[in-house]
Amino acid sequence: MNKKKPFVTKEQAEEIVKQYPTPIHLYDEKGIRENARRLYQAFSWNKGFKEYFAVKATPTPRILQILKEEGCGTDCSSYTELMMSEACGFSGKEIMFSSNDTPAEDFILADRLGATINLDDITHIPFLENAIGHIPERICCRYNPGGVFQLGGSEEGFQVMDNPGDAKYGMTREQMTEAYKTLKAKGAKEFGIHAFLASNTISNEYYPALARILFQMAVELKEETGAHITFINLSGGIGIPYRPEQPVNDIAIIGEGVRKAYEEILVPAGMDDVALYTELGRYMLGPYGCLLTRAIHEKNTYKNYIGVDACAANLMRPAIYGAYHHITVLGKEDAPCDHKYDVTGSLCENCDKFAVDRMLPKIDMGDLLVIHDSGAHGFSMGYNYNGKLRSAEVLLKEDGSTELIRRAETPADYFATLDITGLFNK
Numbered sequence: 495m496n497k498k499k500p501f502v503t504k505e506q507a508e509e510i511v512k513q514y515p516t517p518i519h520l521y522d523e524k525g526i527r528e529n530a531r532r533l534y535q536a537f538s539w540n541k542g543f544k545e546y547f548a549v550k551a552t553p554t555p556r557i558l559q560i561l562k563e564e565g566c567g568t569d570c571s572s573y574t575e576l577m578m579s580e581a582c583g584f585s586g587k588e589i590m591f592s593s594n595d596t597p598a599e600d601f602i603l604a605d606r607l608g609a610t611i612n613l614d615d616i617t618h619i620p621f622l623e624n625a626i627g628h629i630p631e632r633i634c635c636r637y638n639p640g641g642v643f644q645l646g647g648s649e650e651g652f653q654v655m656d657n658p659g660d661a662k663y664g665m666t667r668e669q670m671t672e673a674y675k676t677l678k679a680k681g682a683k684e685f686g687i688h689a690f691l692a693s694n695t696i697s698n699e700y701y702p703a704l705a706r707i708l709f710q711m712a713v714e715l716k717e718e719t720g721a722h723i724t725f726i727n728l729s730g731g732i733g734i735p736y737r738p739e740q741p742v743n744d745i746a747i748i749g750e751g752v753r754k755a756y757e758e759i760l761v762p763a764g765m766d767d768v769a770l771y772t773e774l775g776r777y778m779l780g781p782y783g784c785l786l787t788r789a790i791h792e793k794n795t796y797k798n799y800i801g802v803d804a805c806a807a808n809l810m811r812p813a814i815y816g817a818y819h820h821i822t823v824l825g826k827e828d829a830p831c832d833h834k835y836d837v838t839g840s841l842c843e844n845c846d847k848f849a850v851d852r853m854l855p856k857i858d859m860g861d862l863l864v865i866h867d868s869g870a871h872g873f874s875m876g877y878n879y880n881g882k883l884r885s886a887e888v889l890l891k892e893d894g895s896t897e898l899i900r901r902a903e904t905p906a907d908y909f910a911t912l913d914i915t916g917l918f919n920k
C-alpha cells in the first residue's frame with residue numbers, strides 16, 4: 495500500500511490542538527532545516543551558491559528566520575514581501591526581487607533595500623530608471639525561450655512539460671541581448687540571468703536541462719555584449735511528490751547534473767566565477783507543512799461526505815487546480831482504506847473538496863486528519879471568502895515543543911478595514 499507518513503503522531507497532534515484549535519497549519523522545523531542543508535550540500539561545489547526562498551510560498555517571519563539561519567536569502571515579488579524580508583533582517587544581496595507587471599513603488603523599495611532587481615521585460619529598463627532615477631550596477635534579466643519545454647518523453651507522456659510560449663513572464667532571446675546592451679550602456683556592471691520554465695517538476699533532469707539552456711545563453715551574451723555575468727538564477731520549479739506513488743527528487747543528483755553542465759559549458763568559456771542561485775518555494779517548504787483538521791460532519795446522500803473544519807480558504811490548491819493532497823486519518827494509519835469519501839470544507843462552493851472519491855479508513859466524528867504537503871502555497875494562498883478566517887500557523891520545533899508563529903484571525907481582523915470596528919469594543 496502506498497503511504498505517506500505524517501511528521502506528527504496522533505498523540506502529539508491531540509496535544510497540539512488542545513492549545514491551538516483546529517484547523518491549523520503545522521510546520522516541521524527539523525524537516526525544513528535538514529532539507530535546506532541537503533540543498534546546500536548538493537551545490538557546495540559552486541562558490542557563490544545561494545537559495546533565495548520564494549516568500550510567496552510561505553510568507554511567515556519565523557519560517558524566513560529559520561531559512562536565514564540555514565544560509566538562505568529571500569525572493570520577493572511585491573512591496574509587502576520586501577517589507578517582511580527587511581523586518582526579518584534580510585538586506586542587500588540577500589534579497590532578490592523577481593516580479594512582473596511591477597508598480598513603481600515596489601522598484602523604489604527594492605532599490606532602497608539594495609535588493610537585486612530581476613527585470614521581467616525590456617520596457618522595465620526605462621520604467622525602472624524613471625522610478626528610481628538610475629540603473630543599478632547589479633541587475634538581472636528574466637528569459638523566456640518561448641515554445642514548449644519538454645523533458646523525458648515516453649509513451650505515457652512527458653516527464654516534464656510546460657508551455658513557456660504561453661507564459662507572461664520574461665524576455666525573448668533577442669530582447670535579452672538588447673537589454674544587456676542597453677543596461678551596460680547605462681552603467682550596469684554585474685549581470686544575472688533568470689528563467690522559470692516549468693513548475694512542480696518531478697524529475698532530476700529539469701534543473702540540469704534548464705542550466706544548459708541558460709549557460710549556453712550566458713556564453714553567447716558575454717560574447718555579444720561584453721557583459722560580466724556574475725550569477726545565473728535557476729529559479730523555482732523543483733517539485734515534490736504530492737502523491738504517495740510519485741518518486742522523490744534527489745537533490746544530490748540534481749546538483750551533480752548542474753555541475754556537469756557548468757563544467758562543460760561555462761568553465762571552457764572562462765566563466766568559472768558564475769554563482770548559481772535558486773528560488774525554490776515548494777521544494778523548501780511543501781512537505782514540511784500540513785493542515786490539521788477535524789472531522790465534524792458525516793453526510794450520506796448520493797455520495798458519502800466527510801465535512802471537516804478546514805475549507806478551501808485555508809488550502810485552495812485542490813479547489814482551484816484539482817490538486818491532489820494526500821490525507822492521513824491520525825490513529826488509523828494502518829487501517830484498511832475501504833471507505834470512499836469526498837472530504838469537504840464549508841464554503842458555499844461545490845469545488846470546496848480536499849478529496850473526491852478518496853479511499854480512506856472509516857472516519858469517525860472527531861477524528862483528526864492530516865492534509866499533507868501544505869507547507870508551500872498553502873496558508874499563503876488563503877483568502878476570506880464566505881467570511882472565513884485564516885487559521886493559525888504553528889511550528890513543531892526540533893525539541894518537540896510547539897510555537898505559535900501566526901495567530902488565527904478573529905472576526906475583528908475580518909472587519910478591520912471597515913468603519914464598524916466600534917462593534918467589537920462594546
Ligand SMILES: *Cc1c(COP(=O)(O)O)cnc(C)c1O
Pocket residue numbers: 548550551569571592593690693694729730731732773774775776777870
Ligand atoms: C513562485 C516563484 C518561485 C517558486 O516556485 P516554486 O514552484 O514554489 O519552486 C520562484 N521564483 C519566482 C519568480 C516565482 O514566481
